[in-house]
Amino acid sequence: MTPESTLRADIVEVGRRMYNRAYTASNDGNISVRLGADRLLMTPKSVCKGFMTPDMMCITDLQGKKLQGDRDPSSEMLMHLEVYKQRPDVQAVVHAHPPTATGFAVAGIPLDRAVLAEVLTTLGSIPIAAYATPSTSELPEAVRRYIKAHDGMLLANHGALTVGTDLYSAYYKMETIEHFANISLVARILGRENLISREEVLRLQGLRGSYGIKAPAPICAIDETAADPADCQVVQAPSSPSARLVADVIRRNSDGGDGAGVTERNDEAEIRLTYRELSQLIEDAVRSLR
Numbered sequence: 001m002t003p004e005s006t007l008r009a010d011i012v013e014v015g016r017r018m019y020n021r022a023y024t025a026s027n028d029g030n031i032s033v034r035l036g037a038d039r040l041l042m043t044p045k046s047v048c049k050g051f052m053t054p055d056m057m058c059i060t061d062l063q064g065k066k067l068q069g070d071r072d073p074s075s076e077m078l079m080h081l082e083v084y085k086q087r088p089d090v091q092a093v094v095h096a097h098p099p100t101a102t103g104f105a106v107a108g109i110p111l112d113r114a115v116l117a118e119v120l121t122t123l124g125s126i127p128i129a130a131y132a133t134p135s136t137s138e139l140p141e142a143v144r145r146y147i148k149a150h151d152g153m154l155l156a157n158h159g160a161l162t163v164g165t166d167l168y169s170a171y172y173k174m175e176t177i178e179h180f181a182n183i184s185l186v187a188r189i190l191g192r193e194n195l196i197s198r199e200e201v202l203r204l205q206g207l208r209g210s211y212g213i214k215a216p217a218p219i220c221a222i223d224e225t226a227a228d229p230a231d232c233q234v235v236q237a238p239s240s241p242s243a244r245l246v247a248d249v250i251r252r253n254s255d256g257g258d259g260a261g262v263t264e265r266n267d268e269a270e271i272r273l274t275y276r277e278l279s280q281l282i283e284d285a286v287r288s289l290r
């Protein structure tokens with residue numbers, strides 16, 4: 001069991017890293033760790049995570065009753081309590097608003113496409129929990145849908161949540177989500193996101209054990225949304241028994257649907273022209289016929 005003084009110092013360090021990386025602004029974000037079987041050590045409300053000291057932390061029980069500390073516990077305590085209730089294996093919870101990942105959460109685009117092997121082996125998929133008013137009991141309800149099968153998720157129009165078997169593993173998953181979101185954003189700006197095939201995704205999943213990764217649920221690599229994200233990590237991966245990467249272009253969803261990038265194969269790629277460009281093309285074609 002890690003001494004309490006070490007855990008307090010670790011929370012201060014992780015808070016400082018999150019603030020320095022701009023995962024939080026002002027007093028945003030919160031962090032907690034298990035302190036024995038029935039107690040939690042948690043950041044207090046209304047403090048900047050970049051300038052905390054070890055004595056600021058609160059100790060609560062698993063029902064949220066404050067047992068020790070001069071300050072009140074985090075305003076998102078209910079979300080933390082829900083995670084510990086649902087996941088006995090979880091020792092630490094981190095919540096922040098990293099800008100690119102939160103941008104995906106605002107756009108309603110989950111980070112669930114099979115793109116990076118490291119992300120597939122560690123987090124599997126990163127779904128979006130439904131919008132909930134921060135600090136209310138709505139937020140734990142939204143998180144409950146995904147937390148049994150996922151160690152990281154986006155929170156719609158809010159931020160991201162990660163969990164781990166110790167504080168640093170929870171924090172590193174927050175880094176992984178923001179890093180993945182940045183890479184996905186660049187690939188989408190470039191207009192192409194080649195996907196890892198379903199067969200390769202399942203091969204990568206088989207390597208989790210040899211990497212020492214204990215995922216809370218298996219990956220279900222499917223194209224459709226038939227699988228239940230409460231039971232498995234739903235990853236969008238095209239089937240291709242012969243190729244490990246499948247070329248894919250991104251078509252912007254212009255119908256205002258769910259905002260998720262609609263993908264089509266190269267031969268179905270959409271080309272967009274302005275009315276003037278189209279008229280010019282027709283004029284040129286007619287002229288060449290004369």
Ligand SMILES: [Zn+2]
Pocket residue numbers: 028029095096097134158159
């Ligand atoms: Zn927040």
